[in-house]
Amino acid sequence: MLADDGENWKPTHFGYQLFGCEVGIRFPTVKILDYADQAEALLADPNPFALVTAAHLFTRQTKGDPEQRYRAKWRLAKLLYERNWDKQRIIDLFSVIDWLMRLPTELEKRLMDEVYTLERNVTMPYVTSAERFGIEKGLQQGLQQGEQQGMQKGEATLLQSQLARRFGTLPDAVRARLANATVEQLESWALNIFDAKSLDEVFDQD
Numbered sequence: 001m002l003a004d005d006g007e008n009w010k011p012t013h014f015g016y017q018l019f020g021c022e023v024g025i026r027f028p029t030v031k032i033l034d035y036a037d038q039a040e041a042l043l044a045d046p047n048p049f050a051l052v053t054a055a056h057l058f059t060r061q062t063k064g065d066p067e068q069r070y071r072a073k074w075r076l077a078k079l080l081y082e083r084n085w086d087k088q089r090i091i092d093l094f095s096v097i098d099w100l101m102r103l104p105t106e107l108e109k110r111l112m113d114e115v116y117t118l119e120r121n122v123t124m125p126y127v128t129s130a131e132r133f134g135i136e137k138g139l140q141q142g143l144q145q146g147e148q149q150g151m152q153k154g155e156a157t158l159l160q161s162q163l164a165r166r167f168g169t170l171p172d173a174v175r176a177r178l179a180n181a182t183v184e185q186l187e188s189w190a191l192n193i194f195d196a197k198s199l200d201e202v203f204d205q206d
Helices: 040-043 048-061 066-082 087-100 103-122 128-146 148-165 174-181 183-192 201-202
Strands: 011-016 021-026
Touching: 011 066, 040 048, 040 066, 048 066, 048 087, 066 087, 066 103, 148 174, 148 201, 183 201
Parallel strands: none
Antiparallel strands: 011 021
């Protein structure tokens, strides 16, 4: 599979010769650019990889245009749920799309709000796949920052947002508890959200 910009570069073999010996392989080639005019067909195809190919093409087409990329990414996100795929497949494909189609912070927040609303309407119980993805992504980003204070603040903010979405407005005592918690506590509570049916259960499983 070739994802480069060279329209005419389509190698079909590789090999070399040395001291009278020859080694080589031949292989079929798929060029993503060849599907540039087939975006609608890709979006209609139930094959998950068709959606990933469309995401790659949209990423190229929307370079330098955040609003257009936002609209394309939102369209792909909605398709994840229209296909009635299981939660883990949605998470996996959403991760790939998110990695390909980076957005400015404000547009990313707007997109995630739309996805949260969509999932509520689809009636996915307990923690939704987008929320689970957001938690996992937040934890990964916090770990990559490398500074304990930055990790704590980032994870506390993310967890506060997730708790508010699940259980409504948070009491001041809960906000204070999050602000003063250790990174390890925040990570533990974030995992508890997956099974907790009430705000108290998030912390009672501590």
